[in-house]
Amino acid sequence: MSPELSPTEWVRKQTEQILADGTTDGVGINGMKVVLFTTLGAKSGKERYVPLMRVEEDGKYAMVASKGGAPENPSWYHNVKANPQVTVQDGDVVSVKTAREISGDERAHWWELAVAAYPPYADYQKNTDRQIPVFILE
Numbered sequence: 852m853s854p855e856l857s858p859t860e861w862v863r864k865q866t867e868q869i870l871a872d873g874t875t876d877g878v879g880i881n882g883m884k885v886v887l888f889t890t891l892g893a894k895s896g897k898e899r900y901v902p903l904m905r906v907e908e909d910g911k912y913a914m915v916a917s918k919g920g921a922p923e924n925p926s927w928y929h930n931v932k933a934n935p936q937v938t939v940q941d942g943d944v945v946s947v948k949t950a951r952e953i954s955g956d957e958r959a960h961w962w963e964l965a966v967a968a969y970p971p972y973a974d975y976q977k978n979t980d981r982q983i984p985v986f987i988l989e
């Protein structure tokens with residue numbers, strides 16, 4: 852059973868391209884890199900593809916639950932909380948990592964990395980009083 856694609860058209864298309872190419876290298880947003888995560892549904896138990904911006908340091912990755920600055924967290928946030936084992940595809944390299952939500956100074960460091968990788972994150976945070984959750988995968 853292969854993981855579910857997003858019901859969101861543009862996201863599904865990017866995921867399909869990654870799967871067809873066998874690498875994330877051909878997909879991006881305004882030239883900024885994307886990584887393909889696979890999460891396990893908290894309720895459905897289904898595997899789900901979740902492409903996110905690439906935020907990486909020393910082999911560790913962040914998952915930034917921005918959802919464009921929406922008032923609510925993305926559904927995948929609940930999936931990762933419930934099932935912290937997440938598959939990561941960066942380029943053509945696939946690994947399985949464990950996610951944990953971060954806060955305080957650790958989050959501040961990774962937020963800086965995230966905004967450097969994808970500046971719109973700063974605008975998304977301005978647009979909502981929800982503190983955008985950040986996971987680290989290692």
Ligand SMILES: C[C@H](OP(=O)(O)OC[C@@H](O)[C@@H](O)[C@@H](O)Cn1c2nc(=O)[nH]c(=O)c-2cc2ccc(O)cc21)C(=O)N[C@@H](CCC(=O)N[C@@H](CCC(=O)O)C(=O)O)C(=O)O
Nearest residue numbers: 862865892893894895902903904916917918925926927929
């Ligand atoms: C649309 C919805 O997606 P979502 O999980 O809310 O996530 C919304 C977006 O964050 C997600 O589409 C991201 O991939 C969008 N996205 C980014 N989203 C971000 O939040 N941050 C990013 O940096 C980001 C970058 C990005 C780059 C490329 C790209 O193509 C997409 C990108 C969705 O997939 N819903 C499904 C599944 C819902 C689900 O996961 N249900 C869980 C239960 C969840 C629960 O317990 O509430 C289950 O199956 O058990 C559905 O409604 O059927």
